[in-house]
Amino acid sequence: MxxxxxxxxxxxxxxxxxxxxxxxxxxxxxxxxxxxxxxxxxxxxxxxxxxxxxxxxxxxxxxxxxxxxxxxxxxxxxxxxxxxxxxxxxxxxxxxxxxxxxxxxxxxxxxxxxxxxxxxxxxxxxxxxxxxxxxxxxxxxxxxxxxxxxxxxxxxxxxxxxxxxxxxxxxxxxxxxxxxxxxxxxxxxxxxxxxxxxxxxxxxxxxxxxxxxxxxxxxxxxxxxxxxxxxxxGGNDALVVDADIDPEWAAAQAALGAFANAGQICVSVERIYVHACLADAFLDALVREAEQWRERIGPLVDRAHRGHVHGHVEAALGGGARALTGGAVPDGPGAFYPPTVLIGCVPHMSVMRDETFGPVAPVRVVPDFATALQEAGADRYGLAATVLTSDMAHAQRAWRELPVGTVKVNDVFGGAPGGASQPRGASGSGFGFGPELLDEMTAVKVVHLAPAPGPA
Structure with missing residues (x-):
């Protein structure tokens, strides 16, 4: 702090x-x-x-x-x-x-x-x-x-x-x-x-x-x-969990994305859309993951930021969401906040609409992949998104349609060294990292060298 x-x-x-x-x-x-x-x-x-x-x-x-x-x-x-x-x-x-x-x-x-x-x-x-x-x-x-x-x-x-x-x-x-x-x-x-x-x-x-x-x-x-x-x-990165994915593995990916560094990573998972046929198994596994992460994460950066994170959670709970684990400010010194899993989240909630930047996994159950993709893309931010699917047609559709700078398929924090990113919307502008960042730091000068005419 x-x-x-x-x-x-x-x-x-x-x-x-x-x-x-x-x-x-x-x-x-x-x-x-x-x-x-x-x-x-x-x-x-x-x-x-x-x-x-x-x-x-x-x-x-x-x-x-x-x-x-x-x-x-x-x-x-x-x-x-x-x-x-x-x-x-x-x-x-x-x-x-x-x-x-x-x-x-x-x-x-x-x-x-x-x-x-x-x-x-x-x-x-x-x-x-x-x-x-x-x-x-x-x-x-x-x-x-x-x-x-x-x-x-x-x-x-x-x-x-x-x-x-x-x-x-x-x-x-x-x-x-x-x-x-x-x-x-x-x-x-x-x-x-x-x-x-x-x-x-x-x-x-x-x-x-x-x-x-x-x-x-x-x-x-x-x-x-x-x-x-x-x-x-800022970012409000979505995670889409398709119907054909192992729910235990998907929950581990979701927990890593939402809870690593106490959710304080630029491309942390901020909201989750899970297919209804997987919802129960996925949520059970995600709660278990959250409880395991409880002892592994550090505090939030300061108490002021913890107040911001908890404010999002309280607003969601007041709007009808339910905490399956976490969701309360612990006693004692520091700025600790527990890994939190929320169910019953709807699009207008701040925890789904804005950047929480904390160890919070708000989950929305959707009837099909198309709905998940549509809601994931209906966002003012445009930093990154992740899709977990075994369906190549769904993967292709996801990276084509999601209006973000980076789409990750089946790997929540994946990416090759030297890769650049180009955020969109409220997430910014210009390339970060990679050779393209060198282009951002330079201006191009066009030079035309022609010979002078000889003596008259």
């Missing part, structure tokens, strides 16, 4: 409520200074050969690897994430830095087939200064992606970590910055006001992973300044 006091962030351990640290909030002057410093460094970093930029990222990845246990422990204390999960996020971040260290020097340009006596090129160039605003739920992995792609393509960066894990974010960025020239990676700490200041500053890109409300405010700011907005925002 983070408390704002006298221009200082006080971070509390969400397991114990003990103070983890206090971090000064950057002043408006410090924000402006960081942007100016990055701007001064931009030309030199853009001229640095791509292979040298890649070598710097390789060195940074090695430094993060050496500090991986430190970063994981700090992340666990600030956000309550289990240490093993936090270490997994650090390892993912290391892999991403290495990926962009390799991809940066081969980032694509094109030659065009024009006249024989001329040369025509399309050349990617860095956009300039990138403000990177990162979340608390996977702070190292997300920052590594956005910062790594920006640096690999010759941009400079001003990074603001989430106020809920400022020490983790700063430590990671410091490890990377130590292998870069001065000004290439600036770090500022603070709350939403600091992020808003950066979004309004003279930057060329604002890359943000976080809530839809903040993303919309950033998009408005970028519309005024002309900066490019790169946004991965």
């Amino acid at each position: 983070t408390v704002l006091e006298n221009r200082e962030l006080t971070v509390l351990d969400p397991r114990t409520d003990e103070v983890v640290g206090r971090v000064p909030i950057a002043s408006p002057e410090r924000c402006d200074e960081a942007v100016s410093s990055a701007r001064r460094a931009a030309a030199g970093w853009a001229r640095t050969p791509a292979a040298e930029r890649g070598a710097a990222l390789h060195a940074a990845a090695a430094a993060v690897r050496a500090a991986a246990d430190e970063l994981a422990a700090l992340n666990a204390r600030e956000t309550g994430k289990p240490v093993d999960d936090a270490r997994g996020g650090v390892d993912a971040g290391i892999g991403t830095l290495v990926q962009y260290a390799e991809l940066g020097p081969v980032h694509r340009g094109r030659s065009l087939h024009g006249g024989w006596d001329a040369t025509d090129l399309m050349v990617p160039e860095p956009r300039g200064v990138v403000a990177v605003l990162t979340p608390w739920n996977d702070p190292v992995a997300v920052a590594a992606g956005l910062i790594g792609a920006a640096l690999a393509t010759g941009n400079t960066v001003v990074h603001k970590p989430s106020e809920r894990c400022p020490q983790t974010g700063r430590r990671f960025a410091e490890l990377v910055a130590a292998h870069l020239p001065p000004g290439v990676l600036e770090i500022v700490d603070g709350d939403g006001a600091v992020g808003a200041r950066l979004a309004e500053a003279e930057v060329d890109v604002v890359a943000h992973v976080g809530s839809t409300a903040t993303g919309r405010a950033i998009a408005e700011a970028c519309a005024r300044t002309g900066a490019r907005a790169l946004l991965e925002n």
Whole structure:
């Protein structure tokens, strides 16, 4: 939990409520200074050969690897994430830095087939200064992606970590910055006001992973300044369980999607549609899974967020839903919340309509696959969805029809390394991760080289 006091962030351990640290909030002057410093460094970093930029990222990845246990422990204390999960996020971040260290020097340009006596090129160039605003739920992995792609393509960066894990974010960025020239990676700490200041500053890109409300405010700011907005925002990811699936296996997939990291993953399962013929067996198995997950998950990030999650559950219960397990705030310190399974959910409930971002599995029983697909797609968000089915025609129909950036079939957290995502609707815009993120960080210049005429 983070408390704002006298221009200082006080971070509390969400397991114990003990103070983890206090971090000064950057002043408006410090924000402006960081942007100016990055701007001064931009030309030199853009001229640095791509292979040298890649070598710097390789060195940074090695430094993060050496500090991986430190970063994981700090992340666990600030956000309550289990240490093993936090270490997994650090390892993912290391892999991403290495990926962009390799991809940066081969980032694509094109030659065009024009006249024989001329040369025509399309050349990617860095956009300039990138403000990177990162979340608390996977702070190292997300920052590594956005910062790594920006640096690999010759941009400079001003990074603001989430106020809920400022020490983790700063430590990671410091490890990377130590292998870069001065000004290439600036770090500022603070709350939403600091992020808003950066979004309004003279930057060329604002890359943000976080809530839809903040993303919309950033998009408005970028519309005024002309900066490019790169946004991965909220999600309300659906899970569809078809009639031909083993209900025990489906329940295990649903529990993993809904309860891992206490439901605080960008692509967590937020709502479940199960075929009526499987409903009883699936729900029995899902309750058993939830009770097993009870001892395996950590707390929510803070008590304020727990209040948000429980508010969704209470509203659903008040609207006629029923909790088969969980659904109550436990006694004791910290921000713990039990894995919760809700039945009797209907589309207008906030737990089905909005992002809960907690260990809650709201289930809606549907008569057929077509209804499940229709209701899963009737949503303002567009991040991801999962379909569990043995019917190839249903799988094909699902990925064709669901209006989301990523569709996973029979694997709730599946995906190959290097894959990108392109959220839709209220979930944001632009590619995240993969080679396509390098395209987002660059602008293409068309060059036509023709010979000058000879002497008259």
